[in-house]
Amino acid sequence: MGIQKFPITEEQIDTLVAEFYARVRRDPDIGPVFLRAIGTDGEIWRHHEAKIASFWRNAMGIDRSFSGNPMLKHLANNDILPEQFPIWLGIFEQAAHDVLPESTALSIVALANRIGESLQFGLVQFRKPQDGPPSLTPAV
Numbered sequence: 001m002g003i004q005k006f007p008i009t010e011e012q013i014d015t016l017v018a019e020f021y022a023r024v025r026r027d028p029d030i031g032p033v034f035l036r037a038i039g040t041d042g043e044i045w046r047h048h049e050a051k052i053a054s055f056w057r058n059a060m061g062i063d064r065s066f067s068g069n070p071m072l073k074h075l076a077n078n079d080i081l082p083e084q085f086p087i088w089l090g091i092f093e094q095a096a097h098d099v100l101p102e103s104t105a106l107s108i109v110a111l112a113n114r115i116g117e118s119l120q121f122g123l124v125q126f127r128k129p130q131d132g133p134p135s136l137t138p139a140v
């Protein structure tokens with residue numbers, strides 16, 4: 001599949017994803033968002049974590065098994081607010097530093113921050129027409 005963005009194994013991605021969501025589920029601010037969207041069923045959570053691991057393998061250039069549309073999924077869930085992104089990214093950063101080698105953690109955190117910025121920007125932009133000033137261009 002060509003050259004990866006930086007060295008990380010599939011196992012490291014799985015470990016990070018499991019650790020990250022274990023912490024997210026306990027978080028008082030964003031835990032409830034995931035509880036409402038995904039619930040408490042272990043099987044459903046394993047499915048979500050497997051999808052997220054494939055998202056990261058795709059982002060890393062390891063494989064192309066991910067099919068989804070993160071921007072639309074986050075936009076469609078009105079529970080997800082732009083101001084929650086720093087919380088999500090903070091938990092991700094701590095989990096990454098706790099389970100990955102330092103240089104790998106720094107690289108994947110930088111990537112998560114860029115993706116998070118664009119998702120956050122998307123939420124702000126696309127949700128604006130509902131309660132913001134009128135736009136002269138049609139909403140997409």
Ligand code: HEM
Nearest residue numbers: 030033034037055068069070073080084085088112115116
């Ligand atoms: C405020 C921060 C965030 C919250 C509360 C949040 C919450 C969620 C929830 C509840 C879902 C499940 C949606 C569903 O299947 O119905 C989801 C899906 C997903 N999230 Fe997030 N998320 C956040 C930020 C991020 C960031 C920064 C990334 C990536 C760096 C990310 C990556 C994904 C991906 C890949 C999916 C699967 C999308 C799909 O099925 O197409 N999320 N998120």
